[in-house]
Amino acid sequence: MAEAAWLLPDFVAFLEDRGQSTVTIAAALAWVKSREGEVVTTVSPRRVTAVRGFTRHLSGxxxxxEVPPLGLLPYRQRWRQPFLYSDADIAAVMAAAETLGPPPRSATYRTxxxxxxxxxxxxxxxxxLDRDDIDWSEGVLRIRESKFGKSRLVPLQPTTINALREFDALRDEVVPQPKDPAFFISRTARRLLYAVASPTFRQLVDAARVGIDAPHPPRLHDLRHTFAIRTLLTWYRTGTNVQAKIPSLSTYLGHREPASTYWYLSAAPELLALAAARREGIGKAARP
Structure with missing residues (x-):
């Protein structure tokens, strides 16, 4: 409902701009297209879902x-080459967050x-994440029932905990009584929504001019891909037994099984080359 409450006012404003007082399926599709272009993204079906619930009420x-039917915008997940951020890219995007306005909002996105x-x-x-999900003394995050219903503990470096603590203090100072127990909150003092965070991140990436020549625009989720690929690259470069360490990385990332983590071996040419070279070297050593 929180996401619908954010999306529907924009849909109503779109209808008013068109001088349309009755909701139609064509209008719903035109709204999605006007906001996201020709490509069906993961957000597109959620926009239609919000309109569908609204129109079921309005039809009375x-x-x-007109109530949009189920599956009007089916989304099929397609593999795409992830954008790998450099340290400079990440620093530039975080610096761009300073332009977002009041300190609480800029600090939210930077953190x-x-x-x-x-x-x-x-x-x-x-x-x-809720505030209670952070164990400050142990430096550990508790991830509750994430994908596949799995929960896990994620240990962090002391520098990361310090950054989270600074943000926590700032948020307490500016918003002493938030409306949600969330760690990251919006300007309405409620939990930050993905439907708000994603376009804001797109704005920051554009402002920082990160990935302007990339075949696919950088996404928030590519930060996760970058973390995993960097970890594997470091292991290969330092001669670590990657096969033995993969289960640990799989657990840390919350993958259902290590096989999902091996996908990253094909996600970066350098990583694939290192993996192939390591395998070839092991094969030669095993030959009599």
Whole structure:
């Protein structure tokens, strides 16, 4: 409902700009297209879902209301090459957050981006963090029932904990009584929504001119990919037994099984080359 409450006013404003008083399926599709272009993203079906719930209510008032059918915008997950952020890229995007206005908002996005970069969390996991999910003394995050219903503990470096503590103090000072127990809150003092965070991140990336020549625009989720690939690259470069360490990385990332973590071996050419060279070297050593 929180996401619908954010999306529907924009839809109503879109209808008013068109001078349209009755909701139609064509209008719903035109709204999605006007906000996201020709490409169906993960947010597109959620926009239609919000309109669908709204129109089911309206149809009892206005019989001409058209309710979008289920599956109107089916989204099929397609693999795409992740954008790998450099240290300079991440620093530039975090610096761009300073332009977002009041200190609480800029600090929210600066801290969120920094946490995603150094902990490899899914975006939803970071947004769903409550204040009680941070063990300050042990430096550990508790991720509750994330993807596949799995929960896990994520240890952090002391520098990361210090950054989170500074943000926590600032938020307490500016918003002493938030409306949600969330760690990351919006300007309404409620939990930050992905539907708000994603376009804001896009704005920051554009302002920082990060990935302007990339075949696909950088995404928030690519921070997680970058973390995983950097970890594997470091292991290969330092001669670590990667096969033995993969289960640990899989657990840290919250993957259902290590096989999901091996996907990253094909996500970066350098990593694939290192993995192939390591395998070839082991094969030669094993030959009589």
């Amino acid at each position: 008032i206005d019989p001409d209301t 969120l981006i920094g946490l995603l970069a150094v902990a490899g969390l899914r975006v939803g996991e970071a947004i769903n």
